Amino acid sequence: MADRLAATLYRMVLPDHVCPFGVRAKEMLDDAGFAVDDRILRSRDEVEAFKAEHGVATTPQVFIDGERIGGSDDLERYLAKG
Numbered sequence: 001m002a003d004r005l006a007a008t009l010y011r012m013v014l015p016d017h018v019c020p021f022g023v024r025a026k027e028m029l030d031d032a033g034f035a036v037d038d039r040i041l042r043s044r045d046e047v048e049a050f051k052a053e054h055g056v057a058t059t060p061q062v063f064i065d066g067e068r069i070g071g072s073d074d075l076e077r078y079l080a081k082g
Contacts, residue, residue, distance in 0.1 A: 004033055004034060004035040005033070005034050005035070005064065005065070006034065006035045006036075006037065006064070006065070007029050007034040007035070007036050007037070007062055007063065007064045008036075008037040008039060008062070008063040008064075009022070009025055009026055009029060009036055009037070009038050009039060009060055009061075009062050009063075010039045010041060010050055010059055010060060010061045010062075010063075011023075011025065011026065011038070011039070011040065011041065011059055011060035012040075012041045012047050012059045012060070013040045013041070013042060014042065014043065014044070019059060019060060021058075021059075021060055021071060021072040022059065022060040022072075024072045025060045025062055025071070025072040025075050026038060028072070028075055028076060028079060029062070029075070032079050034064070041059060047059055054068070056068075058071055059071070060072060062074070062075045062078075064078075
């Protein structure tokens with residue numbers, strides 16, 4: 001049996017807010033059969049540091065085989081191309 005493709009997902013889960021786009025991205029990856037390394041950003045500081053480090057404006061961010069795919073809409077388009 002072939003190994004599942006690996007994806008890394010960075011998403012925001014704060015005490016007062018769970019990002020719905022991160023939840024959506026996780027569900028899409030799970031449904032597509034990816035082994036997901038789910039990296040939770042647990043504070044606004046962690047979110048801002050991640051965005052600055054990667055030069056992105058939003059979370060979630062999905063990486064597949066080391067390539068940044070983008071957010072949940074970008075992931076949806078990526079998966080649709082199959």
